[in-house]
Amino acid sequence: MGSNHYDEEPDFSAEHPYAGRGTYGKTQVDGFKAEAGLGNAKQSLRDVEVEAKLPNAKFNNEVSPNKVSVMADAELMSLSAKAGQVDAKLGLGVKTGASAGADGVEAKLLGTGFTFGNRMSVSVLGSEIGFSPNHYDKEPAFSAEEPYAGIGTYGKTKFDGFTAEAGLCNAKQSVGDVEVEAKIANAKLSGEFTLNKVSAMADAELVSVSAKAGPVDAKLGLSAKTGASVGADGVEAKFLGTGFTIGKRMSVSLFGSEIGFSW
Secondary structure (H helix, E strand, O other), rough: OOOOOOOOOOOEEOOOOOEEEEEEEOOOOOOEEEEEEOEEEEEEEEEEEEEEEEOEEEEEEEEEEOOOEEEEEEEEOOOOOOOOOOOEEEEEEEOOEEEEEEEEEEEEEOEEEEEEEEEEEEOOEEEEEEEOOOOOOOEEEEEEEEOEEEEEOOOOOOOOEEEEEEEEEEEEEOOOOOOEEEEEEEEEEEEEEEOOEEEEEEEEEEEEEEEEEEEEEEEEEEEEEEEEEEEOOOEEEEEEEEEEEEEEEEEEEEEEEEEEEEE
8 A cells, every 4th residue: 555755744632532612702601612522633734624422421601792602512523624715524423502603603403403504514413524615716517416426437448337327316516626426226236357356346326415625525424325345446344334445545435425535
């Protein structure tokens, strides 16, 4: 497996266990925050930030002219990443509460909900994908198709690779170096048998939202992707949407939600 060489050493920090509480704002009653956990590790390199957390709990509230919020969270574990405008988290949590202020609105119940404002996000049971939109001089590129279906072979011979896919709806939007895609009720079957790769993969997906910015990609969804792949670009193994990829692209997935990083 190859890796890139960087001019600077990545920043890394870790703490275990940890706990803290305090107030913030112009007065001691504007905001309150308390957090505790078994372990927390962070690593950053240029504009990419990765963080992993073990069991942790957090509570915060704020009442000020700019924001009113009450939020409580208990998280079993999580792995999060941020690159540019896109951020994602793969985990299991029960974050519950609401927030309304100058920066937007957030509402969550048992780790499922949304954020709308300076940052846009959707979350399901603690896994989340978010996007912080910027203003651009030109209109973003957008495409959509419904329903869709396709089948075909590829490679030097008709027996090298096979793929078939069908679904109710697929929509894509790109702006700058950020790509966002949404799919509704789709299924895909693929296989390849060549000198460079051997793979067999089947996927049935209920719904998904995916985003890619630079080396980081993430997907929030529910699927039963099952199969394995071994080749020059790496190894992938999945069962009912849960598994991993190791190689030029590294990823972990849980029931269809996924977070990945390309070297």
